Amino acid sequence: MKIIKKIPVKQVLTADSKEQLSHDFQSRYQRYDRECQQLRFEQRKLEKRSDISPSEIEKRFTQEIKLRKEKMNWVEYKLQQLEILPEGSELFIEEVEAIVEVTEGARWDEIYEHQTIVIKDGIVIQAR
Template identity: 50%
Template sequence: MKIIRKIPVKQIITENSKKKLKDQFLKDQHQLEQECQQLLFEQKKLQNKKGISKQEVFKRFQQEITRRKDRINWTTFQLEQLEILPIGSQITEDEVETLVEVEEGSNWEELLRDKAIIVKDGIVTQFK
């Protein structure tokens, strides 16, 4: 019988991967800031329409803007943590599902033992 098991994908931090992560975080921040500006613009447009509750429009748009600002703050925190992360460190980047063969007589503890895929600069270096 086969079962599905989740396995973490860990990335070894190198100068190259650190730069890519930083660029991605900055790109995400910029995108979120643009979305906030667009939401403010749409909010002002809707508040000027007749028959629409200004308070309801304000409330709904503020929720979306707040959600994006929270994500901006999280990204800022991730950037700060990235700066202090030493080269050679491992971070969990993702999680994948894998099929594991289970047969009568299989060592259950061995099947449950921590396994991980280790990636360095986009290349799988180890599966343990």
């Protein structure tokens, strides 16, 4: 039997990777900010011409804007962590899914123990 398991991917920080990650985080932050502005614009547009109640429109858009703001806060946190961490540190960047073979008699804790993929400058250096 095969199962799907999530495996964290960590990146070893180097000068190049810190710069790249900083650029990526700043791009994400700007994208979320633009999305918030676009949502506000769409909200005003709908409020002026819509037969939907203004409170319902505000509720929906406020919720979407709040989600973007939370993502912006998370990106800010990641940027702060990036500045604090020294080179050589491992930084969690994402999770990937892997297919794992499960057979009868296998030890569950060995199959499902915490595995990690570590990359450095775009190259996998460890799969633990």
